[in-house]
Amino acid sequence: MAGKTIVVTSGKGGVGKTTSSANIGTALAMNGKKVCLIDADIGLRNLDVVMGLENRIVYDIVDVVENNCRLEQAMIRDKRYDGLYLLPAAQTRDKTSVTPFQMKELLDNLKEEMDYVIVDSPAGIEQGFKNAISGADRAIIVTTPEISAVRDADRIIGLLEAEGLRDPEVIINRIRADMVDRGDMMGIDDMIEILAIDLLGIVPEDEGIVVSTNKGEPIAINQKAKAGLAYRNIAKRIMGEDLPIMKLEKEGFLSKFKKLVGLS
């Protein structure tokens, strides 16, 4: 099996790289794919927490590249879904502990066993970013409807092109229909016009993300959440299905009422 390596990156911090990585990986596994999530944010690991697997870490990515353990020993199997694995970052080391060459070698080995390898890139454009993108076949850029995030995304697209990673796709995260309608938030079209790359999906702002992150349960599992549906759709698009981008919906009276009485 020769799978695909997908790097999830953004340039700017806090736009939802880790959340997106966790949910895309989970949603792919829900579709029966064999997936390994890799946390490339060495020294600031988070993906394990978001996945709720923190307490099962024994070895990490640095142990693997330094040959302290075998790759299989460091991979944590997620018990919720068959075929979902996590290779955690080291917390007590820094980005220089891994080189792009080692990363590429690791990914090349790993994707032999997997359908998809999802690499969660750190913020920034330095060594950690360079490690994360080396060996990737495909790139997903996460951005939010803010000028600073779009500017950084644009920079990242340029850097990816320079590394030979062409045609990245973008996920627009945390979008709010009401604010877009009022003209207080950049619309999807405005962002795509500047970035000029394909839109992989949009994820509406959802309070449920905070809850699911704190509980260590990716929101993709939650069948009721809008953001969960958004990530499941994104996963299907990654698998090659042609799904329309979800319509942005304003919170109507009914759903507000439902929330008030606790139905939704």
Next chain:
Amino acid sequence: MSSVFSFQAVSDGIVMNFRSGSTFGSIKEAVSLHASQASDFFNGVNLYLNLSGLELAFEQLQSLMEIVQNYNRVNKIYFTAKEIKSENKETVPKSEAVIINRTLRSGQMVKNQANVVIVGDVNPGAEVIAGGDIIVFGRLRGVVHAGAGGNEAAQVAALRLDPTQLRIASFIARSPDDNHSSDLDPERAFIKNDSIMVEKI
């Protein structure tokens, strides 16, 4: 540009050709003047001094080297005596341009001695610096500097002229704060009466 010397762009730098038979005095004067006006244009550039056709004493060579080091942040300086072939005698003719066939994204920069044509957008955070004109077949939203060597006849044209900052020679302008629409509306900017003017094309 002085007729004592001329520039020619090569893949990894710029060649400085001297008119054969020029006196050292005229070379010294012309180069010192040019170096003092060139600002940061030679930043990171390799400079090749083509000495063919010149007869210089060792002291004169030393003195020439000191002068060319006045080019701000020039990368490396080489001497050469090769005849560098060029179809045009004038090395930075008005018709010469580099064509960039893609969108320039944030953090990317294009620098050219002559003109620059971009077929694509210039996004915010990108920078274009040219000795001559800058033409953008797309939306111009980044920073551009035309006539960077001091050429006040240089102009900037774009299908949508909405730069973060627009410089021509030593003049600077920025776009009005309103009207950042993305509709195409070709315009060009140039210097007239010591200020930057914009007109529809």
